[in-house]
Amino acid sequence: MGKIGIIIQREYFSRVKKKSFIIMTVLGPVLMAAIMIVPLWIAMQDKTVQRIQVIDDSGLFQNLLQSDEYNQFDFTPINIFTAKENFYSTDYNVILYIPPSIIKGNYNVQLFYKKQPGVSTEMFIRSQLEERITDMKLFANKIDVELIKKTKTKINLSTNKIEEDGKSTQTSTAVNMFIGFVGAILIYIFIFLYGVQVMRGVIEEKTNRIVEVIISSVRPFQLMMGKIVGIALVGLTQFLLWTILTFTIYTVTYTVFLGKIDNNIEQIEKIKQSQLEKGPFNAPEEIKKMDSSEVIQIMRGLKQIDFVALFLCFVFYFIAGYLLYGALFAAIGSAVDNEADTQQFMLPVTVPLILSFVVAQSIMQNPEGSLSFWFSVIPFTSPVVMMVRLPLGVPVWQLATSMILLAAGFIATTWLAGKIYRTGILMYGKKITYSEIFKWLRFNS
Structure with missing residues (x-):
């Protein structure tokens, strides 16, 4: 095992063995499932008169x-x-x-x-x-009054996407947007959560002077990469466990609560159709009002989403986005002596992520607009913005462009962060400014 591998192993196992990691890994999906299932279960129970x-x-x-x-x-x-x-x-x-x-x-x-x-x-x-x-x-x-009531009409707008081959697929814009925002929020949280862990780990080792002993055996760049990748694997492990538990809960919920209802939808639609064929004004009022519930429509919208492709894209943007920002967080940690000094350097790192959510609001109005496109390919904003767009459908060439630029952005930021890390990791007692960091970037040794 190489030196980077040893560092990765140390960072990974030192964190996954913590009680806090185990508790959050188990309780996270349970709490999310409770938030989704308990209201549904309560709604299905007898209501108080x-x-x-x-x-x-x-x-x-x-x-x-x-x-x-x-x-x-x-x-x-x-x-x-x-x-x-x-x-x-x-x-x-x-x-x-x-x-x-x-x-x-x-x-x-x-x-x-x-x-x-x-x-x-x-x-x-x-x-x-x-x-x-x-x-x-x-x-x-x-x-x-009765004439006015008869003129009121409820329209059930069903959205369908037609592919180039002529195949039509029923979709749900609300469901797609919800799934996209959930994925974007998860990436945002994971980037900050584990990026800050990288920064704190670097500051802790620097403050305790442990790093002086470590870099006598490994190069600063190897130490930085080992720490970033090790913590990335911790986050990926937690996410995979959450995914497995969430998928299990979703499958059980759909089978128990909605599987039986789904079998009755076709019967309801047949009754409506047979009655309405006799004339829309002759059909009983109860038949006119019969409709598939919103819950069923949501579940049908979920069934049309390619969760495998969405999951693979999520993993890529999670890993690549984290590696990009993780390198920057490591650079910030190496440039300061304590966590309080990081505030001046955090703003340029956090602004792109916050801006991503601002742009995500406009995606709801125009998913195919130029603003949505550019922010979904710029490396610093693409992990969040592209995740919002993916459930709505993204051309393959745009997705490929976004991934290539994000990978290139990770390589570039890692190279720059490595130069800052190499110089700053052994510097103590000096107030670092942006001009000082620019000098480090120009320094070659």
Whole structure:
């Protein structure tokens, strides 16, 4: 094993054996899975029925608010003060107070509760009131309310991508953007997390004067590369373990929760089609409203994504992006005596990554724009920006150009960082400035 290999082995095993690494590797996917699955599981359970006591001092809404399965309206002919005093002696969950001023256009109502009701309950109450007020205004202007309701149409916009060979594939822009942003955020976090580890490791060895002993056996460049690659393998190991656990959880979730529902979608669509063929205005209202749930549409969008290709691209941009920035973090660590002095050098390194997320917002509006293209091929921004674009579809030549330039950028930054590292690693007690670093870059020995 070469000298760099020994350094890589030391950096790798000294970190993967730490309890913090093991705990985060196990808890990370579990926590992420809990965030995704627990709300879904709760949503599938029986919801609490909200009994709503309505105090209508306006007299406009008497028995006009329509209850549903989870929200039950009950109009009571008492004043609001009595209702509030006796609230805890009743089985009502919520008091809805409609003041008389609503007649004059003051559309402010009050909601009183024992325990905080869900957002869905508040939205339901608000929508009921708004619909009734709209109906009253239409009636006052002698406009047929039922006719207006019939004119309202809900469009289900399905996005499909047509390939050059004529093959059409159903996609979901929202799902693709979400996947892209998740990948970009992970790369951003890993670059900073493990890049800072490289910088701190260099500072620690320099402060403890351990580096003086180490470089008596290896060259500074070998030490820098061994540290960067070793920590990169730590990050890659953690990411691979997270991927395996996440994929397992996703597979189980899809099979248990959505596999059965998926089998019923075709039956629902057949029922809708057979009824609508008789005439869209003759079909029962329940049939018209039947539609695949948003959850199913999201899962179908996920099924159309080539996760293997996306995963391979993620690994490349993760490794190449980390190596590029890791070399810069190592150079910063070698140029200072303590972590507090790194702040002046961190800004030029962090700005491109932060700018990447600013540009990523514009990708939502124009994924194929020139801004999206250039920032996805510039080495300092491509790891984040290209990951956002990939699920949306990127031409092969653009992807190849981005990868080649990123690899070239890594080689260039490593060469420059090596020159800084070689000089700065043995320099103590001097306040380093940018002009001093430029002198090191011109120094040849």
